[in-house]
Amino acid sequence: VTSRLARLALMLALQFGSQAGAEPLPDVPPYAGVYQPQGVDEIGLWHEYDESERALAASTLVINDEKLNSYVKRVMCDVIGEERCKSVRIYIMREPTTNANMSANGTMRVFSGLLLRMHNESELASVLGHEFGHFERRHGLERFKAARSGTDILSWSAVLVGVAATYGTYGVYRNSYSNHRNLQLTIYGDLYRYQRNQEREADSLGIAYLNHSRLKPQSASLFWQNIMAEAEASARARGLKKPEFNKIAFLASHPPDGERAAYLSALASPDGAARDDGAARYRAALAAWMPTFLEDQIKLNDFGGSAPLCPWRALPGARQSARSGQCSGFLRHGDRSRCRDGRCRDGRCLSRPRARAREDRSAVRRAEGAAHLSRSEAGRL
Amino acid sequence: MIAPIVTRCRLSRSVGKVKEGALLKFNMVRLAVAAGLCSVMSAPSIAQERSAVRQGFALPAKSHKKILLFRPSVSVGAQSTGGMFEPNAEWTEQAKTNIQSALDRLQARLGNEVTLAPEGYGDDARALQEHMALFAAVSQSVIQYQFFAGNRLPTKKWDNKAAVFDWSLGDSVAALPGAKDADYGLFIYNKDAYGSTGRKMLQLFAAMGGISVTSGVHQGYAGLIDLKTGDLLWLNADFQIGGDVREKDGSDKRVRQLLEDFPGSDIGKAETP
Numbered sequence: 035v036t037s038r039l040a041r042l043a044l045m046l047a048l049q050f051g052s053q054a055g056a057e058p059l060p061d062v063p064p065y066a067g068v069y070q071p072q073g074v075d076e077i078g079l080w081h082e083y084d085e086s087e088r089a090l091a092a093s094t095l096v097i098n099d100e101k102l103n104s105y106v107k108r109v110m111c112d113v114i115g116e117e118r119c120k121s122v123r124i125y126i127m128r129e130p131t132t133n134a135n136m137s138a139n140g141t142m143r144v145f146s147g148l149l150l151r152m153h154n155e156s157e158l159a160s161v162l163g164h165e166f167g168h169f170e171r172r173h174g175l176e177r178f179k180a181a182r183s184g185t186d187i188l189s190w191s192a193v194l195v196g197v198a199a200t201y202g203t204y205g206v207y208r209n210s211y212s213n214h215r216n217l218q219l220t221i222y223g224d225l226y227r228y229q230r231n232q233e234r235e236a237d238s239l240g241i242a243y244l245n246h247s248r249l250k251p252q253s254a255s256l257f258w259q260n261i262m263a264e265a266e267a268s269a270r271a272r273g274l275k276k277p278e279f280n281k282i283a284f285l286a287s288h289p290p291d292g293e294r295a296a297y298l299s300a301l302a303s304p305d306g307a308a309r310d311d312g313a314a315r316y317r318a319a320l321a322a323w324m325p326t327f328l329e330d331q332i333k334l335n336d337f338g339g340s341a342p343l344c345p346w347r348a349l350p351g352a353r354q355s356a357r358s359g360q361c362s363g364f365l366r367h368g369d370r371s372r373c374r375d376g377r378c379r380d381g382r383c384l385s386r387p388r389a390r391a392r393e394d395r396s397a398v399r400r401a402e403g404a405a406h407l408s409r410s411e412a413g414r415l
Numbered sequence: 416m417i418a419p420i421v422t423r424c425r426l427s428r429s430v431g432k433v434k435e436g437a438l439l440k441f442n443m444v445r446l447a448v449a450a451g452l453c454s455v456m457s458a459p460s461i462a463q464e465r466s467a468v469r470q471g472f473a474l475p476a477k478s479h480k481k482i483l484l485f486r487p488s489v490s491v492g493a494q495s496t497g498g499m500f501e502p503n504a505e506w507t508e509q510a511k512t513n514i515q516s517a518l519d520r521l522q523a524r525l526g527n528e529v530t531l532a533p534e535g536y537g538d539d540a541r542a543l544q545e546h547m548a549l550f551a552a553v554s555q556s557v558i559q560y561q562f563f564a565g566n567r568l569p570t571k572k573w574d575n576k577a578a579v580f581d582w583s584l585g586d587s588v589a590a591l592p593g594a595k596d597a598d599y600g601l602f603i604y605n606k607d608a609y610g611s612t613g614r615k616m617l618q619l620f621a622a623m624g625g626i627s628v629t630s631g632v633h634q635g636y637a638g639l640i641d642l643k644t645g646d647l648l649w650l651n652a653d654f655q656i657g658g659d660v661r662e663k664d665g666s667d668k669r670v671r672q673l674l675e676d677f678p679g680s681d682i683g684k685a686e687t688p
Contacts, residue, residue, distance in 0.1 A: 078492060078502035085490075092535075092544035185497025186613060189628075193617060197624030 059303055060242040065118055065170070076138070076175050083139035090125055090141065097126040097146065097323075105319040106144060106158070109312075113159040113247045114166050122166060130330040132261065136165040138174030149320060150327040150343060151260065155312025156253030160244050160298070167239030173232045180228050184221040191217050226285055233288045237298060245303040250311040255299035262291050264339050271338025465562035466651035466676045467580040474679035477526045480598040483642065485532045485547060487603035489514060491660060494631055496613035506607075506661050513666030514605065521670055525680045529601065535592040543591055549584050550602050554638050557582055558652045584645040594642045601639055603673065607660055608632040633657070637673040651676050 071080040090096065097103070103126060111119035121140045130147040142165055152158045168174065191214045198210040237254075244251040265277050279292030288294075331340050474480065491506040522529040535543045560568040561575060574581065588594060610618070610630030621628040636652040656672055659665030674682055 074503060074505075075501065077504045078507075081504035081507060082490065082502040089544055089548075092540040094541050094545060182495045182497065182499050182501070185499055186495060187497075189497040189617060193621040193624065193626060193628065196621065196626040200624045200626075 059245060059301055060238040062239075062242045062246050063170075065115070069121070071139070075178065076172070079175060079178060080139040083137040083141060087123070087137070087139065087141045090143070093125075093127075095127045095129060097128050099126075099323070102126060102319070102323060106149075106162070109155055109159050110162040110166070113163050113243050113249060115243075118166060118170065121169065128326075128330065130327065130334055134161050134165050136168045136174075138169075138172070138178075140169055142166075142169075146323070146327045146330065150324065150331055151264070152257070152316065152320075153260070153311075153313060154250075154253060155316045156244065156249040156251070156309075157257040157311075158316065159247065159249050160240055160251075160254035160257060162240075163243040164236045164240030166243070167236035168232070170239065171232070171235060173236065177229060177232065180225060184225050188218060188221055223284060226287065229287050230282070230289050234297075237289075237294060238301060241298055241301045245301075245306060248309060249306075250309040251302035251306040252299070253311050254302060255295045258291050258295035258298065260342075262295065264342055265291075267342055268336050268339030271336075271341075465558075465653075466649070467557075467562070468676075468678055469580050469646060469648045470578065472648045472678065474527070476679050476681060478679060480527045481596065482525070482527050482529045482599045482601050482639075483532045483593050483597040484518070484529050484601045484603070485543075485550075487511070487514060487605065488551075489605045489660070491605075491607045492609070493611045494608040494614050495611055496617050498614070500608050500632075501611070506609075510605070510607070510660035510666065513660055513663055514603070514670060516663070517666045517670040520667070521674065521682065524682050525674065525677055527599075527679065530593075530597070532591075532600075533593045539592045542587075546584060546588060546591060547602075550638065550640070551604070553582055553584060553647060554602070554604075554636060554650055554652070557647070557650055558636065562652060580647075580650075582647040584640055584647070586643065586645050588640060588642055588645040591642070597642055599639050599648065600642050601637065603637045604635065605660060605669070605673075606632065606634045635669065635673050637677075639678070649676070649678055 071077045103124065106126060107119075107124050110122065110124065122142050123140060124142045124144060126144050126149070127146065129145040130150070131145050132147045132151055134142065134144045134148050136142050142162075144162075148161060149158070152161075195207070195210045195214045198207045202210070241251055241254055244254060262277075262279050265279075269275065269277050278290075279295075280290050282290055328340075328343060331343060334340070489507060489511045490502065491510045492500050492502040495501055518529065532543075534540075559566055561571045561580075564575075567575060573579075588600065591600075594600070608631060614628075614630045618628045618630045633656050634654045635656040636650065638647060638651075639649040640647055651673060653672060656669060658667070658669030658672060660669050671682055674680060
């Protein structure tokens with residue numbers, strides 16, 4: 035992984051190095067304070083989202099641990115500033131996918147799968163800042179309006195084609211129908227491109243907040259590099275071909291991971307490279323939850339993707355099964371039954387006899403996904 | 416995105432009869448466009464009212480049972496030209512107030528006492544939320560797979576013939592806040608999208624070309640559950656329901672239509688819109 039990361043970094047430097055020199059780093063725009071919805075559309079959207087937030091607040095998926103919630107909230111307030119922070123309510127969801135989202139009314143959802151993958155406070159802050167960027171720029175409302183205009187045009191076009199079918203000749207009809215199909219592609223293509231550009235804008239705001247914070251902005255790009263490494267390991271363990279990280283699919287809602295990693299690295303302020311990334315604080319704050327989040331991840335049966343996540347997230351004594359690539363031994367206190375060799379102390383597995391450990395190690399080397407683990411362990415942690 | 420109902424999705428019904436290649440192709444394209452319209456704007460194709468009562472359940476008139484009304488779901492907005500739902504906060508708030516006062520006025524005629532379910536906190540709120548979602552899922556299943564023919568699950572086909580109406584939320588409903596002191600629970604759902612000017616113009620223009628585009632979505636359903644067993648006792652679903660919920664009189668009519676088949680009530684059939 036280290037060599038792959040190095041290659042990627044080199045590529046990024048080549049691709050964006052010249053641009054970074056020419057283009058000024060994004061700045062944090064002035065903020066007008068807690069904003070209120072304006073106009074029928076925005077007020078209507080907020081109203082709908084308020085209603086769904088009501089349901090969300092009572093959802094059993096929401097993690098109500100006060101300590102964890104206040105930690106995540108504090109990281110966000112630190113990076114975007116107290117004034118902006120007042121507009122947002124964070125809900126941490128127990129859901130093992132790498133995601134977070136923001137509704138137009140300031141409801142932010144952070145999935146536990148995201149927290150599992152973060153290495154430090156800076157990475158977390160980069161994602162929280164990105165999500166807030168959507169709110170600050172009113173992206174939800176803008177996207178709603180764009181979708182409405184697009185579908186308005188398409189429905190007129192569809193009706194006109196229908197009318198042509200009734201009144202026109204076959205030739206007229208055939209032409210108008212093919213025009214309609216082209217228009218459909220154009221409009222849908224435009225809507226998705228519009229959405230991807232919103233994501234780019236949110237990324238640029240997110241990195242601007244991070245540049246202005248006391249955290250290390252270089253982590254934003256590292257996060258995406260790790261996500262790519264994980265996707266690669268996952269594909270390899272499944273025997274799939276290497277994922278493509280720079281292609282834009284027609285219906286892609288986000289820019290490709292490779293592109294994001296590249297521009298985030300270029301936009302990170304070089305002065306920030308020496309700052310603390312808050313890894314120790316992050317580990318301490320998440321320690322109580324990591325085994326649970328990891329357990330949820332392992333239930334996804336994504337052996338290649340899960341393997342790199344094993345090491346420090348599990349409690350000391352955690353091991354990875356050579357055959358399946360799964361972690362084992364991440365125990366809660368008193369959970370002795372999970373120890374396969376039954377040697378437990380204080381709820382933790384003790385190391386297994388040396389012979390078996392050696393056998394395991396050679397098997398680990400054979401398993402491709404797990405081979406990846408040993409290197410990433412050394413490289414990252 | 417709530418879609419409008421295009422009633423004439425069978426634009427090219429005559430395709431099978433046409434022999435000439437070109438014309439057949441022409442019709443195929445017409446069919447494709449029609450299908451496109453239908454898929455872009457699809458909804459339950461046969462939108463009709465249906466209601467059902469669980470076999471063996473009867474609520475005699477004036478039996479003075481206690482009915483717990485769970486927070487009605489009300490969402491009102493406009494329908495864009497392309498058929499998107501455009502939420503409108505002001506209309507929604509008006510409709511909520513109107514529907515509540517219509518319920519207050521009509522409850523005497525239900526022959527039973529209707530009280531609003533108390534707000535829950537903590538675990539109570541979570542349990543309530545889960546059961547609201549469960550009711551939504553179960554009632555959607557009834558509407559999708561039992562009420563509307565053509566969509567029926569194989570297991571529900573026989574049920575329909577034999578008039579079996581057997582659905583339940585499970586007996587965990589008994590632990591919901593307020594359930595101890597009541598006999599039945601009532602759920603109400605309303606979704607209204609009023610056709611915008613653009614939508615109406617599209618409809619008018621399309622009509623000239625012989626294409627039917629509907630304007631406006633008006634869906635309502637109401638369900639009654641047994642608060643001891645969780646069984647679904649009665650469900651009334653109407654996907655072209657009448658009554659303008661933004662107005663006081665309209666809301667009266669809406670609530671009457673929602674509750675017209677309510678067991679033991681003397682509300683009776685409301686006049687059709």
